Amino acid sequence: MCGIVGYIGGQNAAPILLEGLTRLEYRGYDSAGIAVLGPKDTTQVHRVVGRVRNLTAALPKRLTGKVGIGHTRWATHGPASEDNAHPHTSEDGRISVVHNGIIDNADALRAQLADAGVKLTSETDTEVLAHLIARSGADTLEDAVVEAVSRITGTYAIAVTDSAHPDRLVIARNGSPLIIGVGEREMFVASDLAALVRHTSQVAHLDDGEFATVFATGYRTFTVDESDTTKPTTEIDIAAEDLDLGGFPHYMAKEIQEQPESIERIIRGRLDHRFGVARLDGLNLTPRELRGFSRVKILGCGSAYYVGQIGATMIEELARIPADAEAASEFRYRNPIIEADTLYIAVSQSGETIDTAFAVEEIKRKGGRVVGLVNVVGSTIARACDGGVYLHAGPEIAVASTKALTNMAVGFALIALSLGRVRDLSNADGQRIIAAIRALPDQIRTILAAEGEIAEHAKVAASANSLFFIGRVRGFPVAREGAQKFKEISYRHAEAYQTSELKHGPLALIDESLPTVAIVPADELADRNLAAMQQIRARGGAVLAVTHEDVDFGELDVPRIVVPRTEPELDPILLTIPLQLLAYHAALTLGYDIDKPRNLAKSVTVE
Numbered sequence: 001m002c003g004i005v006g007y008i009g010g011q012n013a014a015p016i017l018l019e020g021l022t023r024l025e026y027r028g029y030d031s032a033g034i035a036v037l038g039p040k041d042t043t044q045v046h047r048v049v050g051r052v053r054n055l056t057a058a059l060p061k062r063l064t065g066k067v068g069i070g071h072t073r074w075a076t077h078g079p080a081s082e083d084n085a086h087p088h089t090s091e092d093g094r095i096s097v098v099h100n101g102i103i104d105n106a107d108a109l110r111a112q113l114a115d116a117g118v119k120l121t122s123e124t125d126t127e128v129l130a131h132l133i134a135r136s137g138a139d140t141l142e143d144a145v146v147e148a149v150s151r152i153t154g155t156y157a158i159a160v161t162d163s164a165h166p167d168r169l170v171i172a173r174n175g176s177p178l179i180i181g182v183g184e185r186e187m188f189v190a191s192d193l194a195a196l197v198r199h200t201s202q203v204a205h206l207d208d209g210e211f212a213t214v215f216a217t218g219y220r221t222f223t224v225d226e227s228d229t230t231k232p233t234t235e236i237d238i239a240a241e242d243l244d245l246g247g248f249p250h251y252m253a254k255e256i257q258e259q260p261e262s263i264e265r266i267i268r269g270r271l272d273h274r275f276g277v278a279r280l281d282g283l284n285l286t287p288r289e290l291r292g293f294s295r296v297k298i299l300g301c302g303s304a305y306y307v308g309q310i311g312a313t314m315i316e317e318l319a320r321i322p323a324d325a326e327a328a329s330e331f332r333y334r335n336p337i338i339e340a341d342t343l344y345i346a347v348s349q350s351g352e353t354i355d356t357a358f359a360v361e362e363i364k365r366k367g368g369r370v371v372g373l374v375n376v377v378g379s380t381i382a383r384a385c386d387g388g389v390y391l392h393a394g395p396e397i398a399v400a401s402t403k404a405l406t407n408m409a410v411g412f413a414l415i416a417l418s419l420g421r422v423r424d425l426s427n428a429d430g431q432r433i434i435a436a437i438r439a440l441p442d443q444i445r446t447i448l449a450a451e452g453e454i455a456e457h458a459k460v461a462a463s464a465n466s467l468f469f470i471g472r473v474r475g476f477p478v479a480r481e482g483a484q485k486f487k488e489i490s491y492r493h494a495e496a497y498q499t500s501e502l503k504h505g506p507l508a509l510i511d512e513s514l515p516t517v518a519i520v521p522a523d524e525l526a527d528r529n530l531a532a533m534q535q536i537r538a539r540g541g542a543v544l545a546v547t548h549e550d551v552d553f554g555e556l557d558v559p560r561i562v563v564p565r566t567e568p569e570l571d572p573i574l575l576t577i578p579l580q581l582l583a584y585h586a587a588l589t590l591g592y593d594i595d596k597p598r599n600l601a602k603s604v605t606v607e
Contacts, residue, residue, distance in 0.1 A: 024194060306477045467516065482519070
């Protein structure tokens with residue numbers, strides 16, 4: 001949510017800011033703006049409601065200045081409007097601020113500022129920062145920012161310019177990501193690596209509670225008590241071309257098609273067929289330590305939560321230890337019991353999901369062992385965990401996650417295999433799972449080859465205002481993820497139920513206008529799934545089955561999407577793929593903005 005870009009150097013800042021903001025559009029936003037330090041200690045601020053292209057069109061033809069900050073806003077305090085868009089400025093126009101996060105005590109601070117005679121021009125929490133910094137009696141901009149930040153509670157990533165100090169940007173972070181990009185006599189600031197890849201491969205990540213002064217020639221990082229911190233740079237492994245559409249009409253289409261290759265990346269060098277085991281050195285856990293865990297708790301949000309349920313089932317089946325998944329957004333608020341013999345797994349594509357990051361903090365505060373399944377190297381969650389498995393899915397731009405989610409599921413298969421092999425999973429069973437994992441890329445290619453057929457089913461599904469997705473045991477989290485994808489981008493109501501629960505209430509809603517997508521693998525529950533489908537058809541409901549070829553439907557005549565069979569423990573991975581295509585083509589049929597669905601953001605960095 002929201003995006004920050006900053007620049008200081010020898011080039012004209014505005015084009016760099018605009019290009020960076022464009023790269024951050026996928027995060028979700030409703031307004032955009034930039035502030036550029038101009039000649040004679042002036043600040044030029046331009047803000048619009050809508051897309052970055054609207055901002056570009058609204059800028060004057062000549063906008064000079066070599067220092068600036070930019071922002072894309074996702075509305076929290078106050079609706080999308082020009083007054084509420086960032087950057088926000090002090091009354092004298094000297095201070096400009098962009099901010100990601102939420103200031104919890106903003107109302108109290110706004111009241112104090114109003115009582116002091118400050119004229120507030122927006123409904124936002126961010127505006128208070130600009131006024132607090134400007135009204136500080138500190139000798140330096142750095143001290144003024146530290147003083148202002150000490151008065152707020154909440155989460156923030158901020159970048160500040162001061163027309164009286166045009167040689168620097170001052171930035172700070174607490175609970176929301178912020179990165180410094182290092183160039184040749186020029187420096188960059190961003191909330192996401194995507195804004196930096198065209199300009200530099202060397203970055204430094206701020207930690208919570210850190211500040212930095214950024215000059216054209218370098219940077220200094222420090223803490224609230226002005227103590228310097230050592231913040232070396234690291235090299236990013238994202239190429240600019242990885243962020244391009246590559247000839248596809250949408251990023252989601254591209255990312256669906258990239259799944260075979262992304263799986264090949266996550267398993268490369270991690271499968272030992274001889275011993276039937278996965279090699280996950282990044283977990284930082286010895287076989288003895290792995291064997292010492294008696295329970296696994298998985299934490300994620302949205303689709304990451306649903307794939308966590310898939311992972312929990314894999315772990316229980318292969319390792320035979322209790323495992324469950326929980327929404328990270330609720331975890332820390334119930335004062336959870338953290339057990340020393342429980343392995344906690346945090347799941348996040350971006351590695352910046354704030355609810356999951358807070359859950360990791362809660363676990364570590366209480367002495368628990370937590371590892372991550374994360375796609376972004378150097379992200380907040382990746383750095384906070386005791387170890388982890390990088391997903392290696394590559395950049396994922398579309399808000400609706402596809403290849404990262406598939407790699408999460410494969411990552412859970414690798415973890416389940418590691419846990420199983422230090423217990424009772426035999427070498428033969430380990431080899432069976434490894435062979436199945438290696439076969440997944442080609443099996444997914446087979447599913448993708450049937451995209452045209454799935455697209456026809458999607459046209460029918462798109463005509464309904466509401467749908468059910470149903471499944472049992474392994475199939476239920478697949479149904480939940482399928483419903484999530486469908487509602488995210490088609491804006492159709494889609495709800496997932498355990499197939500066995502239909503007769504306990506939801507069956508009352510079944511009629512000719514409400515179709516059902518049924519997950520029907522060839523397992524021990526196939527007959528019961530078919531019986532439930534018969535009940536739906538008897539009440540006039542339409543059914544689309546996602547199934548295996550060897551399921552005998554008998555006289556039940558319903559349309560089917562057939563996927564290849566794998567080992568039963570891995571079936572959910574393949575059953576999920578056609579549901580991605582179903583959602584994509586439904587949204588395409590309806591003409592919606594597939595990559596940037598309304599009200600949603602790729603990286604959720606506010607509670």
